[in-house]
Amino acid sequence: MNVSFLFLALFLLDIFMQYFFSINMPYIDFLPYYQGKIQTFVVTTNSGVKVQFPAMHMRPYLTSVGIYGHFCMNTENNKFLSLVKI
Numbered sequence: 001m002n003v004s005f006l007f008l009a010l011f012l013l014d015i016f017m018q019y020f021f022s023i024n025m026p027y028i029d030f031l032p033y034y035q036g037k038i039q040t041f042v043v044t045t046n047s048g049v050k051v052q053f054p055a056m057h058m059r060p061y062l063t064s065v066g067i068y069g070h071f072c073m074n075t076e077n078n079k080f081l082s083l084v085k086i
Helices: 002-016 027-034 056-063
Strands: 016-026 039-043 050-054 067-074 079-086
Touching: 002 067, 016 039, 027 056, 027 067, 039 056, 050 056, 050 079, 056 067, 056 079
Parallel strands: none
Antiparallel strands: 016 067, 039 050, 067 079
16 A cells, blocks of 8 residues: 555544534524623534534524524534534
8 A cells, every 4th residue: 555645544534524514403592692691502413423612603603592403513623623513
């Protein structure tokens, strides 16, 4: 096996991750997160992995009825990069 290919594969696997998950949370349940009383959001991904991230990243997706939908979160070196509703 080519050493540079192996290095690149490990590099990509270890650094960049995507997590897919769904949220069905009524507005009233998200309110403490929105207000900053609870700062960490914990989700279980579609593959069963628990992931936590700052709750502020969910605020743009809050509607008058709550947060509902499927999301993809991207991380690099276990640091939050982006969150997209899919």
